Amino acid sequence: MERFSVQEKELREILPEKTLKTRVPQVQISREIKPALPRYRNEIAKYIIYRSDDCIRCGKCAELCPYHVHVLKPGYRYFAMPKSYLCTGEACEKTDHYCITQCPQKALKIVKNPMIEALGDYRWPADMLLATWRMAENGEPPSPEYEYNYQVGESGGGFDRIRFKFPETPPVELQDDEIDTSILLNHRDDGRPQIQIDVPWYGGGMSFGSVSNVTQLSKVRAATAFNTFSCSGEGGYMERMRPYDDHMITQVATGLFGVREETIQRVRIIEFKYAQGAKPGLGGHLLGDKNTPAVAKIREAVVGISLFSPFPFHSVYSIEDHMKHLDWIKHINRRALLSTKVSTPTDVDMVAVGSYSAGTHIIHLDGGYGGTGAAPDIAKKNIAMPIEYAIAKVHKFLVDEGAREKVVLIASGGIRTAHDIAKAIALGADGVVIGTAEMIALGCVRCSRCSAGRGCPRGIATTDPGLVTQIDIEWGTQRLVNLYSAWRKDLIQILKRFGMRSVRELVGRSDLLIHLDFTNDI
Amino acid sequence: MPEKYHIKTTPVPPRLPRIGKHGIVDWREDCARCHNCVKKACVYDRHRQEAAYIRNLKHSDFLFFECMGCFSCVQNCTKDLLCLTINSEYKKLGNHYWTPEIIHITWQQAETAAVPVSGAGYRGRFAGHGFDSMWTDMSEIVRPTRDGIHGREYISTSVDIGKKPSYLTFDSDQKISGLPAVIDIPMPMIVDMNPAEFTLPQLESYIVEAVKLTDLIAIVDSAKWPSALNDNQMKSIEAYLPHIAFHLNPDAPEIPFDVVRKTRLVEIPDGDDVLSRIAELKEKYPGLIISVRVALDSKGVDRTVELSRSGVEVIHTVADFNGDEIGVESPGFIKDMIREIHTTLIKEGIRDEVTIIASGGFALPEHMAKGLLCGADLISIYLPLMIALECRLCSSCRPGLICPARLEDINFAYGVGRMRNLIAAWHLQLIELMGAMGMREARRLRGDVGRAMFFEQLEEEIFGTLFGSRKRA
Numbered sequence: 001m002e003r004f005s006v007q008e009k010e011l012r013e014i015l016p017e018k019t020l021k022t023r024v025p026q027v028q029i030s031r032e033i034k035p036a037l038p039r040y041r042n043e044i045a046k047y048i049i050y051r052s053d054d055c056i057r058c059g060k061c062a063e064l065c066p067y068h069v070h071v072l073k074p075g076y077r078y079f080a081m082p083k084s085y086l087c088t089g090e091a092c093e094k095t096d097h098y099c100i101t102q103c104p105q106k107a108l109k110i111v112k113n114p115m116i117e118a119l120g121d122y123r124w125p126a127d128m129l130l131a132t133w134r135m136a137e138n139g140e141p142p143s144p145e146y147e148y149n150y151q152v153g154e155s156g157g158g159f160d161r162i163r164f165k166f167p168e169t170p171p172v173e174l175q176d177d178e179i180d181t182s183i184l185l186n187h188r189d190d191g192r193p194q195i196q197i198d199v200p201w202y203g204g205g206m207s208f209g210s211v212s213n214v215t216q217l218s219k220v221r222a223a224t225a226f227n228t229f230s231c232s233g234e235g236g237y238m239e240r241m242r243p244y245d246d247h248m249i250t251q252v253a254t255g256l257f258g259v260r261e262e263t264i265q266r267v268r269i270i271e272f273k274y275a276q277g278a279k280p281g282l283g284g285h286l287l288g289d290k291n292t293p294a295v296a297k298i299r300e301a302v303v304g305i306s307l308f309s310p311f312p313f314h315s316v317y318s319i320e321d322h323m324k325h326l327d328w329i330k331h332i333n334r335r336a337l338l339s340t341k342v343s344t345p346t347d348v349d350m351v352a353v354g355s356y357s358a359g360t361h362i363i364h365l366d367g368g369y370g371g372t373g374a375a376p377d378i379a380k381k382n383i384a385m386p387i388e389y390a391i392a393k394v395h396k397f398l399v400d401e402g403a404r405e406k407v408v409l410i411a412s413g414g415i416r417t418a419h420d421i422a423k424a425i426a427l428g429a430d431g432v433v434i435g436t437a438e439m440i441a442l443g444c445v446r447c448s449r450c451s452a453g454r455g456c457p458r459g460i461a462t463t464d465p466g467l468v469t470q471i472d473i474e475w476g477t478q479r480l481v482n483l484y485s486a487w488r489k490d491l492i493q494i495l496k497r498f499g500m501r502s503v504r505e506l507v508g509r510s511d512l513l514i515h516l517d518f519t520n521d522i
Numbered sequence: 523m524p525e526k527y528h529i530k531t532t533p534v535p536p537r538l539p540r541i542g543k544h545g546i547v548d549w550r551e552d553c554a555r556c557h558n559c560v561k562k563a564c565v566y567d568r569h570r571q572e573a574a575y576i577r578n579l580k581h582s583d584f585l586f587f588e589c590m591g592c593f594s595c596v597q598n599c600t601k602d603l604l605c606l607t608i609n610s611e612y613k614k615l616g617n618h619y620w621t622p623e624i625i626h627i628t629w630q631q632a633e634t635a636a637v638p639v640s641g642a643g644y645r646g647r648f649a650g651h652g653f654d655s656m657w658t659d660m661s662e663i664v665r666p667t668r669d670g671i672h673g674r675e676y677i678s679t680s681v682d683i684g685k686k687p688s689y690l691t692f693d694s695d696q697k698i699s700g701l702p703a704v705i706d707i708p709m710p711m712i713v714d715m716n717p718a719e720f721t722l723p724q725l726e727s728y729i730v731e732a733v734k735l736t737d738l739i740a741i742v743d744s745a746k747w748p749s750a751l752n753d754n755q756m757k758s759i760e761a762y763l764p765h766i767a768f769h770l771n772p773d774a775p776e777i778p779f780d781v782v783r784k785t786r787l788v789e790i791p792d793g794d795d796v797l798s799r800i801a802e803l804k805e806k807y808p809g810l811i812i813s814v815r816v817a818l819d820s821k822g823v824d825r826t827v828e829l830s831r832s833g834v835e836v837i838h839t840v841a842d843f844n845g846d847e848i849g850v851e852s853p854g855f856i857k858d859m860i861r862e863i864h865t866t867l868i869k870e871g872i873r874d875e876v877t878i879i880a881s882g883g884f885a886l887p888e889h890m891a892k893g894l895l896c897g898a899d900l901i902s903i904y905l906p907l908m909i910a911l912e913c914r915l916c917s918s919c920r921p922g923l924i925c926p927a928r929l930e931d932i933n934f935a936y937g938v939g940r941m942r943n944l945i946a947a948w949h950l951q952l953i954e955l956m957g958a959m960g961m962r963e964a965r966r967l968r969g970d971v972g973r974a975m976f977f978e979q980l981e982e983e984i985f986g987t988l989f990g991s992r993k994r995a
Binding site for chain 1: 960972
């Protein structure tokens with residue numbers, strides 16, 4: 001017991017002895033930005049650079065290019081294949097380091113990559129994917145020369161039609177380090193811990209089974225670095241996660257897969273999942289192919305059978321029943337905060353206020369357009385309202401009911417960038433939960449094949465022993481640390497332009513937004 | 523527990539190579555002939571399948587487009603020789619309404635009879651035209667039942683066709699009397715007759731078999747039916763007649779009395795004499811339900827209401843293939859026209875006295891649920907069944923023109939199986955939506971806009987308070 005810190009000693013008064021005995025020292029992860037290079041040989045690029053046989057290897061291109069597209073390794077006679085993905089393309093034409101015209105032999109050629117057409121979709125267009133990959137690689141928001149239109153998608157509504165109304169000059173000149181991006185997760189004065197996270201987001205629930213253990217660990221390690229959280233999803237709690245207990249959220253969902261007293265007692269936040277945005281009203285669904293022996297063991301299920309979480313909780317018929325659920329957890333873990341994850345039906349505002357009255361600390365709204373797991377296609381776009389509406393509706397209702405200051409409102413389901421985060425907060429959320437963006441940072445191309453068979457061919461959302469090896473935990477962690485860093489910088493720049501010292505000042509400031517399809521004359 | 527409606531299915535693979543979305547272009551030139559070529563590592567083994575496909579080429583006009591679009595081989599090739607493309611044939615499928623995605627997902631359902639499932643969230647537009655501008659609601663707590671997966675075993679998708687009395691009457695023996703005939707159909711869907719643009723006569727027998735297997739009803743043009751049948755013929759069709767609704771074409775020879783008598787529903791075209799025609803038919807065939815087909819043109823909504831007032835028991839309102847109002851420059855969409863009809867009939871207190879069948883633009887199973895939420899009792903479809911047979915909606919099915927999907931070559935088992943599978947998949951997906959909504963009966967979906975959310979309404983109610991008025995498009 002001596003190895004525990006002072007904080008750990010305090011836990012002795014709260015946690016049962018058997019839980020304390022199984023507690024392991026908590027690991028610290030650095031949030032230092034380090035390059036985390038793409039794991040594929042040919043990173044997808046907007047432009048492709050071709051080098052012809054006319055090249056005399058004079059090295060001028062390598063000398064000129066500030067982006068290190070051209071690499072002539074010491075001791076090598078020939079250039080390596082150009083790193084096309086680092087090329088800024090057309091933006092470079094106006095500069096004096098444009099290799100295409102500067103090459104004395106005219107041996108270089110640039111073309112737009114025709115493959116870009118096949119990359120991305122309305123919600124995650126190619127530019128947004130490419131920009132997210134760059135952020136995960138170097139921890140910086142994309143440089144403007146790359147001309148990535150990554151701040152909005154092409155869905156034609158919601159966040160993609162909302163813009164910030166920045167003042168011409170900030171009302172207060174602030175330095176980056178004067179701006180606070182932390183939020184509090186307990187607004188109730190109920191004697192429970194006041195947990196603060198350093199960024200206004202945490203990682204969404206993705207179970208072991210839906211994603212690999214490497215993906216889960218990378219997520220929680222990045223969350224640890226940024227003093228925030230990641231969620232177990234409904235798939236049990238891997239032993240390997242115990243060094244990160246303080247940054248894990250245990251999810252209690254309807255199937256109760258892997259839910260045990262000790263997994264509830266280990267952590268600081270428990271999330272009740274009533275519904276999820278990927279398939280609102282339909283429960284959880286892990287197809288049999290992904291239920292490998294390791295997954296089955298942790299879920300205490302039979303190998304190879306599809307696992308359904310019935311919808312909803314069979315023990316909850318009312319808000320009063322929900323309150324009993326919360327009380328149950330509060331008794332089991334006397335230090336935990338409770339989150340209630342719901343989807344976005346018409347009466348989402350009533351659900352939220354009911355959940356608040358039942359005693360939840362965090363109301364987590366999961367809008368219909370997000371989700372990372374397997375879902376019937378019919379559920380993805382047709383059930384429940386998009387998160388943009390739900391945030392504004394719930395925020396207003398909680399304000400009107402006088403409950404807004406006492407509960408934390410978290411939004412998810414289609415949060416793709418730091419700009420989406422800021423818009424969600426301005427519409428009324430305190431913070432957000434992210435999911436797909438983390439998968440993209442790990443190399444997801446949104447081919448949507450994560451649901452069945454061996455699962456994700458890119459080794460992220462799979463439990464196939466062969467495919468899982470594609471990702472290394474250190475690399476995965478660093479990619480996510482880098483993404484978090486870039487997002488935090490992006491968010492600070494937004495707050496800076498508004499002259500805000502804290503992200504908490506942005507909550508509910510919809511007056512700082514405009515919608516391109518509205519008159520904006522209110 | 524009564525026997526549940528269940529459609530027995532088996533997979534029916536496509537006849538033709540799939541027109542997939544993605545393909546890999548392999549430049550080959552400068553290939554390093556790596557020992558462990560990335561193609562061997564394809565999770566789906568597509569490169570090997572492509573090689574086998576080319577070796578045994580049966581369809582020289584079809585390339586191999588079954589790539590799953592994961593980019594793995596493209597990004598790992600040591601010489602960067604592979605390129606992922608979108609199949610140009612895929613982009614040509616359908617039209618602006620019947621998009622390649624709709625055609626693709628319909629093919630998938632017709633093959634597997636399963637609910638299409640995928641990962642990585644929603645990929646489409648925030649909202650769109652027609653049915654894409656509404657969402658169904660879901661219930662956080664209230665469910666149809668607490669048992670089973672989603673409680674789906676207890677969800678009824680049956681609806682009635684016919685007039686429902688607004689009150690009961692009893693005879694002198696205290697027994698209910700004067701109940702009008704109704705048809706209880708296990709799913710809120712029937713099959714419409716084939717439109718002239720997509721005429722393939724041999725499909726009729728396949729459709730009739732498919733609706734018999736699924737216990738639905740198909741509308742059949744009387745002009746395509748023999749005016750006389752011998753005893754053997756009569757015997758062989760007898761089991762099918764409850765699943766056939768003749769569209770009594772005034773220009774066609776009359777269908778034999780004994781044939782019509784054994785059906786449950788007939789349809790007649792709208793016209794000035796429609797009421798007298800109904801009376802005539804009712805007298806000749808007591809118990810037969812008569813539907814009037816009304817085109818949803820500029821007068822379609824008013825005409826439907828007018829016929830309802832006149833006591834017509836079933837009205838089949840038909841928009842164009844894309845769900846648009848017929849012959850109008852700025853057409854309304856079927857969901858809005860149905861809402862208008864439904865609301866008007868509610869206001870007049872006669873909604874239960876008429877069954878509204880909506881047709882046109884129902885391309886996906888969610889459209890069926892949304893159509894009901896907007897006020898239809900049931901819908902009718904035709905094109906999805908054509909697509910199930912690998913049709914691409916090129917609209918070239920005319921005598922003398924070659925059908926690229928070779929529909930003239932299909933056999934009975936394939937045709938019936940694919941249509942049955944599609945109907946089964948739609949049924950399962952209706953249950954998915956109803957389960958999410960917490961609805962136990964498809965009858966209760968009708969006009970329940972409280973279980974729907976409309977784009978315009980949400981924009982106005984929620985964003986309108988933040989951003990002012992919505993600009994006109």
